[in-house]
Amino acid sequence: MSLMDEGAAVDIMYLDFQKAFDKVPHGRLICKIREAGVGGKLGDWIENWLANREQRVVINGSKSEWAEVTSGVPQGSILGPLLFTVYINDLDEGLKNKILKFADDTKIWGRVNSKEEVLLMQEDLKKLSEWSEKNAMPFNVTKCKVMHVGRKNPRQEYILKGQILSSIKEEKDLGVFFSESFKPTLNCNKVSKSANKVIGLIRRNIVNKTAEGMLILYKTLVRPIIDYWIPVWRPFTKKDIGTLEKIQKKFTKMIVGCKSLSYEQRLKKLSLTSLEQRHIRADLIQAFKVLNDKKGLYPANFLTLVSRAGRGNSLKLYKKRNSLELTRQRFTPRVVYPWNNLPDEVVLSADVSDFKSRLDYHMRGVRGQIQANA
Secondary structure, eight states: OHHHHTTOOEEEEEEEBTTHHHHOBHHHHHHHHHHTTOOHHHHHHHHHHHSSEEEOOEETTEEOOOEEEOBOOOTTSSHHHHHHHHHTGGGGTTOSSEEEEETTEEEEEEEOSSHHHHHHHHHHHHHHHHHHHHTTOOBOGGGOEEEEESTTOOOOOOEETTEEOEEESEEEETTEEEETTOOTHHHHHHHHHHHHHHHHHHHHHOOOOOHHHHHHHIIIIIHHHHHTTHHHHOOOSHHHHHHHHHHHHHHHHHSTTTTTSOHHHHHHHHTOOOHHHHHHHHHHHHHHHHHTOOSOOSOTTSSOBOSSOOSSOTTOBOOOOOSSHHHHTSHHHHTHHHHHTSOHHHHTOSSHHHHHHHHHHHHHHHHHHHHHHO
16 A cells, blocks of 8 residues: 555565465475474474374265375364465565465565566566475466556566466455455445345345344344455445445344334434444554554554654554555554544553443443534
């Protein structure tokens, strides 16, 4: 986003390993685990956990012979993705551009305003190809893609393993849809479509639409679709905000005793807030987690405190200048104003649970004042 704000052209490579979790060779994995400093009983336990595994195929009652399993991390386990991450941890060694690794979802991106920068990107792809050969972790080149971002992007073709990477205009990344423009409209429409399918299913199959049961269904089946990664893709245009709000409007109207009420009356009756208010709350909770991060999960200076707080709370955030509306509406600039308006008794909460309860109490009071003034 910072590169986009500078007006830079950016290319993003979405890389796909071929049957990634099945290809990890156990012997080499154990070596990398030891090199990472995992030894002693824990290292021995992991080695024993992977050893002496066998598998066979059963078709219509007929069974094949048992075969030894010498590669792959057990899928469906918590340890499996962690071991895979350890295995590919040295993937970024020697690369000039930035890379993100999340299990088998790997992407590399960088500025491509000049021929030199394009060549650096191609050189990084060559290094990645060499790494995959050395570590017996081949890329599925047909599923590797490039997204060109920026108005002045040269839309350069890139080669991996002798094949030209296909160019895409949109991609689903960890459950969120992104387009070349990086505007949230695409994901907003996808979320609306998914949520409305669930609402249609509930409408057709639930006869007794009382508030108690319907709210359980809404909070269990519908709202998680809307809330998923919302700090990342939260809409900011009236049209997109309205697209999401329609989901809740439609659902609440189905509830017994709510059809004739206005949306605001339905929210009050059901003890709900608008989705826009809920998403502001989600931003503030995320900001609290970032500012109280003690495990190094977030980059340094992800959120910056002002040197002198002045008026307001004692943990006021510094707002950097952004040129584009899109970058002004991303999480870090967007959360500054609502956070800085919180009182000390909220921002200085002991933990996340305490913060949520204090924040909810504060937001109820603010909404009450607005309604009284109206």
